[in-house]
Each structure stands twice: as C-alpha cells, then as structure tokens.
Amino acid sequence: MNSTDTYWTAVARFLWPALVGLAAGIALAIWQGAQTAWIVAGIALLVALLVAYLAHQGRLFLAEQAAEIGDKSSAFLTPVARATLAWLPDPLMLLDQGGRVLFANTAMYNVIGVPPENKQVSMLLRTPVVLEAVSHTAATGESVAVEYITPVPVQRHYQAHTATLKVQPPVTMLLLHDLTAIKRTEQMRADFVANASHELRTPLAAVSGFIDTLKGHARDDAQARDRFLDIMSVEAGRMRRLIEDLLSLTRIELNEHVRPSGVVQIDRIVRETFAALSPLARTDNITLELCAPDGVPAVAGERDELIQLFQNLIHNAIKYGRDGGHVWVTLKPAPGAGGRGSASMLCVQVKDDGEGIPQDAVPRLTERFYRVDVKRSREKGGTGLGLAIVKHIVNRHQGRLTIESKAGEGSTFTIFLPLARAEAPADAAVT
Amino acid sequence: MTNWRASAQTRTDAMNDHTVKAFSEQLEGLSSSIAQMGGLAEAQFAAAVDAIARRDTVLAENAVGGDKRIDQLQIDIEDRAMKLLALRQPMAVDLRETLAAIKIASELERIGDLAKNIAKRAIVLNREPPMRLTASLARMGKQALAQLKQVLDAYSDRNAVAAEAVWKQDGEIDETYNSLFRELLTYMMEDPRTIGSSTHLLFIAKNIERSGDHATNIAEVVYHMVRADHLSNNRPKADTTSETSIPFESKA
Numbered sequence: 001m002n003s004t005d006t007y008w009t010a011v012a013r014f015l016w017p018a019l020v021g022l023a024a025g026i027a028l029a030i031w032q033g034a035q036t037a038w039i040v041a042g043i044a045l046l047v048a049l050l051v052a053y054l055a056h057q058g059r060l061f062l063a064e065q066a067a068e069i070g071d072k073s074s075a076f077l078t079p080v081a082r083a084t085l086a087w088l089p090d091p092l093m094l095l096d097q098g099g100r101v102l103f104a105n106t107a108m109y110n111v112i113g114v115p116p117e118n119k120q121v122s123m124l125l126r127t128p129v130v131l132e133a134v135s136h137t138a139a140t141g142e143s144v145a146v147e148y149i150t151p152v153p154v155q156r157h158y159q160a161h162t163a164t165l166k167v168q169p170p171v172t173m174l175l176l177h178d179l180t181a182i183k184r185t186e187q188m189r190a191d192f193v194a195n196a197s198h199e200l201r202t203p204l205a206a207v208s209g210f211i212d213t214l215k216g217h218a219r220d221d222a223q224a225r226d227r228f229l230d231i232m233s234v235e236a237g238r239m240r241r242l243i244e245d246l247l248s249l250t251r252i253e254l255n256e257h258v259r260p261s262g263v264v265q266i267d268r269i270v271r272e273t274f275a276a277l278s279p280l281a282r283t284d285n286i287t288l289e290l291c292a293p294d295g296v297p298a299v300a301g302e303r304d305e306l307i308q309l310f311q312n313l314i315h316n317a318i319k320y321g322r323d324g325g326h327v328w329v330t331l332k333p334a335p336g337a338g339g340r341g342s343a344s345m346l347c348v349q350v351k352d353d354g355e356g357i358p359q360d361a362v363p364r365l366t367e368r369f370y371r372v373d374v375k376r377s378r379e380k381g382g383t384g385l386g387l388a389i390v391k392h393i394v395n396r397h398q399g400r401l402t403i404e405s406k407a408g409e410g411s412t413f414t415i416f417l418p419l420a421r422a423e424a425p426a427d428a429a430v431t
Numbered sequence: 432m433t434n435w436r437a438s439a440q441t442r443t444d445a446m447n448d449h450t451v452k453a454f455s456e457q458l459e460g461l462s463s464s465i466a467q468m469g470g471l472a473e474a475q476f477a478a479a480v481d482a483i484a485r486r487d488t489v490l491a492e493n494a495v496g497g498d499k500r501i502d503q504l505q506i507d508i509e510d511r512a513m514k515l516l517a518l519r520q521p522m523a524v525d526l527r528e529t530l531a532a533i534k535i536a537s538e539l540e541r542i543g544d545l546a547k548n549i550a551k552r553a554i555v556l557n558r559e560p561p562m563r564l565t566a567s568l569a570r571m572g573k574q575a576l577a578q579l580k581q582v583l584d585a586y587s588d589r590n591a592v593a594a595e596a597v598w599k600q601d602g603e604i605d606e607t608y609n610s611l612f613r614e615l616l617t618y619m620m621e622d623p624r625t626i627g628s629s630t631h632l633l634f635i636a637k638n639i640e641r642s643g644d645h646a647t648n649i650a651e652v653v654y655h656m657v658r659a660d661h662l663s664n665n666r667p668k669a670d671t672t673s674e675t676s677i678p679f680e681s682k683a
Contacts, residue, residue: 099463114588120463123587126470151477152577360610363603364567 021048076167077103091176095121097138097169110259111176121174130160130174137162138172147179154257154395157183180257188250196246199369199384203235203242238381245385249368252305252389256396260302263420266346267296267331269303273310274329277318286321288314292331299346300420301397309393310348312386313413317352319380320411325353334416345399345416353410362403366391390415454519461511461532462587465539468504469583472539472546475501476579476642479549480572483565483635486557494550501543508536524659531656535586538645538652542579545638545645552631559628564614568635571607575639578604578646582653591657598650598662604643605669611636612672620679640670 025041077085082103085092091108093101093116101124104116112124122131133144143163150156157179165171210228218224274290281288310329317327327350334347357365361372369384371377377384390413394401397417405411475497482491512533515521521529549572556562578597585593612633619629654662 113584119587120459120466122463122466122470126466126473126583126587128467128470128474131467131470149477151481152573152580359606360613363607363610367567367570 019048021045076171090178093121093174094165095134095138095172095174097172099134099138099172102171108176133160133162134172134174137164138170141166141170153398156180156257178257181254184254184257188254195368196243199242199246200239203239206235207232207239238378238383241381242383242385245383245389248308249385249389249392252392252396256392258396260300260305260397262300262302263298264301264303264306265296266299266301266306266348266417267292267294269306270310270329270331270348273307273314277311277314280315281318281327284318284321285324286318287326288318288329289326290329292329296331296346297333298420299397299417301417305393305396309390309415310350312390313350313415316386317350317354317411317413319382320376321352321354322410325410327352345418348415348417349412350414351410351412356407356409357403357405357411358407359405362405365403366401454515454521454525457511457515457519458521458525458528461508461515461529464504464508464511465532465535466583466587468501468508468536468539469579469586471497471501471504472542473576473579473583475543476546476549476572477576479546479553480569480576480639482550482553483556483572484569486561486565488554488557491550491553491557495547495554498543498547501540505536505540508532512536524656527656527659531586531652534652535649538649542642542645545642549635549638552635556628556631562625562628562632564611564618564632567607567611567614568632568639571604571611571636571639574604574607575643575646578643582646582649585650586653586656589653589657591654594650594653594657595662598647598654601643601647602669604640605671608636608640609669609671609675612675613677616675616677620677 021044022041025038025044029038029041085094085103086105088105089107091111092105093108094103096102099121101116101119101121104112109116114124116124121134125131127148127150129146129148133146136142137144141164143161145159145161147157147159150158159177159179161173161175161177163173163175165173210232214225214228218228270292271290274288278288314327314329321327330349330351332347332349334345357372361370364370365372366387368388371382371384391401394415394417399415399417402414402416403411404414475494478490478494478497481487482494512529515529519525556565578600582594582597584590585597615629615633615636619626651662654660
C-alpha cells in the first residue's frame, strides 16, 4: 500500500461528513431562509471538522506508537556497535524474548536471502536444532552450541551459537559459524581417490598391456608397434583429459558454497566460447548458430567457470549432434524464474537436432561418470564428467539447469543464471 | 508529516494492521508454528534419506522416533486454527491464512509419515548387502527435499511466484522415479536374490515421489493464500509407472 495514498484517503474519509453536513446546512438555509438553519449548518460543519481532526490525531497517535515499536528494536545498539555487527563476517542475529528479529547483519541477510525485518526467527531459519537452541537460551539464559546441516540446494555445515545478552529486556544472540569449507575438504579427499582410481584403471590397464606386448613378441614388428603406440597415445590422452576434468571438478566443488564475486557480461562469454568452438564444429560438419540480443544485463559470476560451462555444453552438442546437423545457442532474459530473494534470471539455451536422449537417462545425466552410451562416449573422448562440472558451476552460481529431450528430435540444455543484483544493503538491520 | 508516512509503512509491513493486536499475534504464531513444523519435516525427511545413502541405522531410528513431535504439532496447530476461526471469524487474507495453516499442517504431517516409513525401510535395508541404486535414491530424495525447502520458503516469504515454480518442477522427480522404477524391475529379473531389497527400494522411491506431490499440494495452498486464486488443474505430471511393464526375458 502506498503511504501517500493512505494519508489522503484517511483525510478524505474523515472530511466527507464535514462536507455533507455543510451542504445539508446550506440547502436547509436556502430552502427555509431561516437564521436557525444557518446556525444548524455551522454546527454540523464544526462537529464534522472536529471529528475529522480527532480521527486524524488518533491516526497520528497510532503512527507514533508504531514508530516507537520500530525504533525500540535496535535502539539499544550504539551506532558503533551497530556498524561493527553489520560488518561482522559471521552471520549474526539479535532476537527479543519472543523470538522476533531485532537486528540481523549483512552476512545473516545473505544466508537467509530475504529481509529479516521484524519476523519470527522460525520463519527464517527452520532447522529444528537451531530453534530449540534459541528457545532454550531464551528460557534459561544458558549458552548453547549446536552443529547442523542444510542439505539443499548445496549442502552446508554450520555451527550455531546462542547466548543471552544481559540487558533490559534480555536479548538472545544467534551466531552462525560456517564449517562447510572444512567438511568439504575432508569429504572431497575421500571421493576424489575413489572416483579417480576407478576411472583411471581402464586406460592404464590398456597402456600397460601394450607395453608388455611391445616388450614381448611385438618387439620387432614395426607395423604392430606403430599401431600399438597410436592406441597408447589415445589412451594416455584419455587419462590426461580425465585428470584435468577431475581436477577442475574438485576445484569447483570446493568453492561451490562461495557466492561468485565477479560481475560478467554473459553475451561476451558466449560469443567467445562460440568463436573458439567454431573450427571444431566445421570439422564435425555441424552448423553453429548464435542468437544473442544486444544489451543483455550482467550476471553475478566467475568468468572462467562460465566459459567452461558453455564450452562443455556447446562441445557436447557438437559431439552428440547429427552429422550435418545444427546447434543453436540462444540468449534471452527469463523474468520471474528466480528462487528466494531473486526475481529475474538470464536464460541460455543450447539446442541440437541430434538423436536425443532416452527419457529415463535424462535425470541421471549430471551424475558423475554416468554415460548414456558407454561405448559412444569413449569413442568421442568423453570423460563422463562434463555435465557434472556444468551442474556444479550452475549450483555455485545459484542458477538452474534444465534438460529437455525427445528421441529423434534433439535435446535442449537450458541454463538459468540470476542477474547481478544491486548490492545487498550494507546494513541490513531492522529500522 | 514525513515521519508519519514512513512509520505508517513500517506498521503495515509488520502485519499489525488489525485493531485487535492479539489477533495479529495469533495469526503470526500460527505461521511461525507451521514454519517450525516444516523444519521438523525437512529434518526428518533428510535424516531418512541420508540413512539410506550412508547405511546409518542409528540415524534411521532417530528419524522414526521424530515423527511423534510432528504429529503433536499438527494437533496443536489445528486446535489453534479452529479456535481462531471460532472466536475471531477471520475474513479475506486472514481466513485464507488460517485455512492454509490447517491444510499445510496436514500435508506436512503426511510428509512426516512418509519419512518415517522410509526410515523404517532403511533399517531393514541396512541388514542386507549394499545395493548400487541407493545413490540414485538419495539423489531423488534430495530433489524432493529441495522442493520441500523451496515451498516452505515460499510460505514464509508469502511468495506466490516461488510457489508456482515449485509446482511446475514436480515433473523432474516423477521422471527420476520412472527411471528408477524401470531399473529396479530389471534388477529383480536379472537376480531374484535382490527382490527383497529391491522391493523396499521401490517403496522408498514411491514414498519420495509422494512427498514431492505433497510439496506441490503445499505450493497450491500457498499460491491460493497469497493470490486468492487457484493454480490450474493441469499440473505437469510425468509419473508413468502405473502404465509401465517390462517383459520378462529368460536368461536360460
């Protein structure tokens, strides 16, 4: 509701009885011509004006009360304390005894994604252990520390500390400490070893097998030697690509929970990737087409990762496209596709007219080392990690990846990326 | 004057628009309890799915026990909503909020039940040798959990657009379910020794898929609560398992 409107409608509502009274009085005076009628009109006008004035005052009184409530929420903080808390890198919230947010700093605002002003804490952080800790501290005054995990959209580990600040009235403090980076490093080490050793075993077995053969009966067979060396070089190349992909996947995953800090022009990145892959498309006899309007808004993102993302997608489209087929890359805004706290997104579509992907394989495409057709993927030199990398980059950018495919008609990979939002208010405190 | 306008805005934002302050507090308390119940359902569901992926029986047993609190909270919310209806006779958005609280509480209670069932089956599965497909199930569980989180966020933020997005995304879970369904049937045909575990996995997958449906139901309620309008009936449904059959090919 517009506050200016509210004000004038309020005035209008209380003024119309005055006008009606006046009109009635004047009408009566003209009709009767008597002096008493003029007096009646005057009295009616006065009474109506008085009512309007009182109502207006009443409104003012209510409004002042509201202003008081608003001010009370963070009035106990001195400007210095307030600025310090707002700047604190760890998410922090101050709550009143009823669990209502009095103050939240910028880091907390970033965790929640919506302005926390005056809301109940359970509307913002639903995790049961945290709510329990808050109510326990509010009731007993004891400090509590609990660890918890938020599993989606990206798994995060937090430690929550609650404590009572002994002021009048008492204030409960909730401080979060992000443990994600530490936990991830632990997990990543285990996963990397398991995945890498499994996938590297096959090419390694081939290479060492051929080495044995070359040492043995193929030692003097020049023709066989050349053929074996070719195969060995292909297998070694596969191992190299695998290791490169694994390393970049690990790097991206480690940073997946860190919001990208840069602001990038997507159309420029898409154009660059497009140009870089054009020669490849020509050799594979595929026509690349780009449709990107001018003046696309910027998105928040990491340049190198986004380049890798589009490289993987367009390269896939070329690899698995039909011979003599087309690949279309389209860039367009997608308003209203955002999640919590972000309204508009940018959408990049990579569409091919290849043979498509079986419906039951679509949901598993972004799994690590999942291949629709193992033999074909090996032939084309795929590592089974391309789309996993894409998914993790998209996750990190808080975007979305959708895959649509129809057998015989081709596949469409669509990436939604949130637009770079105007900076979160430096001081996300409640006013 | 300026001050008055500014504070009038704050007042509207803080939902204190009712003459009777207690009424606002009761409505807000209801929303807050729903959010709390949502948090419990989320945690329980996450624990159940995690228990399958990590073969963690203790976690599964905790998840089975956690259902009681959700049930208790549902009864509590229903009582309070009923009292509110009887004593305050809410209108317009207040009425929709009260009804939404009742509806969402019952959907969340169902999700809690499904999570409990998943956890029970996880305990059984952990006694059997590991199955390869548990990883896919965990992924599907995450999809459903993401839906649940998004719809509860949409409820807390009173965001109809976000609710509609959840409602549209349900097809993805259905497709994962179809894929798993076919794969599990093939497994059972290939090796009859896996029929026991596979059947449990099948039911777990179905439970996860049902939870996704409940999340979409909540999305419909949230949309109606905010917009006073209904999402159309043709929801993107992609669960085709009721029409799926896989011919048996004898290995002999």
